Amino acid sequence: MKEISPGPAAFHELTGAADRLLRAIEDLGDADVRAPSRLPGWTRAHVLSHLAAQAPALERLLTWARTGVRTPQYTSRTARDADIETGARLPAADLVARVRDSAAHWQHTVETLPAPAWDAVVVPFTGEVCTPRRILVIRLRELALHLVDLDVGREVSDIPPTARDIVLADVIGYYSAADGVPPFTVRTTDGAELARFGGGGGGGPEVSGTPGDLLAWFSGRAGGDALHAPHGLPALPPWI
Incomplete structure (x- = not known):
C-alpha cells in the first residue's frame, strides 16, 4: 500500500x-x-x-x-x-x-x-x-x-508529475496484491520497469507507455489506446 x-x-x-x-x-x-x-x-x-x-x-x-x-x-x-x-x-x-x-x-x-x-x-x-x-x-x-x-x-495527463506518480504507484500496488491479474510487465516509454504482475515472476507480455497514459489505463480512465502492447492489453479486474 x-x-x-x-x-x-x-x-x-x-x-x-x-x-x-x-x-x-x-x-x-x-x-x-x-x-x-x-x-x-x-x-x-x-x-x-x-x-x-x-x-x-x-x-x-x-x-x-x-x-x-x-x-x-x-x-x-x-x-x-x-x-x-x-x-x-x-x-x-x-x-x-x-x-x-x-x-x-x-x-x-x-x-x-x-x-x-x-x-x-x-x-x-x-x-x-x-x-x-x-x-x-x-x-x-x-x-x-x-x-x-x-x-x-x-485529463490524467494534466496531473502534475509528483502527484501522478504517487497515484500511479498506489494503483500498481493495488493490482500487485489483487486476485485475477494475469502475468505481464509494465514499463515506461524509456524502458524502466515499473512492475511485474501475476504469479511465477516470469514477467509475461510487456505493456509500456508514459506514466500518465499508464495511470489513465490502470485507473479505468482510458482504454489504453495510447499504450504499446504488442501482445494486446491484459484484462484487469475492476479497481476499487
Whole structure:
C-alpha cells in the first residue's frame, strides 16, 4: 500500500490538488452540475457531493488515529450512497461551497494531527488496515482522479508529475496484491520497469507507455489506446 510521509511536501501536494479542483469548478452553474460526469450513472453533482462528503469521512479516520476510539469512515455503504444522492440535488453554488469548505477543514485537520497519531492503525471503508500516511494517498488520489471524472477539461495527463506518480504507484500496488491479474510487465516509454504482475515472476507480455497514459489505463480512465502492447492489453479486474 502506498503511503506518504507527513510534512510540508505532502501537505503541499494535497493543497495543490485541492486548489486545482476548486479552480476548475468555481464557475459551474446549475445546468453544468446536472450534466453527466465520466462516471457511469453519476452527474457532476454526484462527483462533487462525493468529494464534499469524503473529506469529513476521511477526517473520521484521523479522529480514530488521534483518539484511539474506533470511528468508521462511513456507517454503511447505504448511508454513504444516500448522502451522495442528497447532496447531488443541491444547487451548484452550494456544492462548490461544500467542496471548498470541507477541503479547507481537512487540510487543517491533517496539518495539526499530533505526531503519535501518524503511526496509529485505522481501517478505511475498503477494509485495508493502515495508518494515516495511507489516508493522505487516498485523499490525493480522490482529488486528482475525480477532477478528471468531472469532465471539465482536465485529463490524467494534466496531473502534475509528483502527484501522478504517487497515484500511479498506489494503483500498481493495488493490482500487485489483487486476485485475477494475469502475468505481464509494465514499463515506461524509456524502458524502466515499473512492475511485474501475476504469479511465477516470469514477467509475461510487456505493456509500456508514459506514466500518465499508464495511470489513465490502470485507473479505468482510458482504454489504453495510447499504450504499446504488442501482445494486446491484459484484462484487469475492476479497481476499487
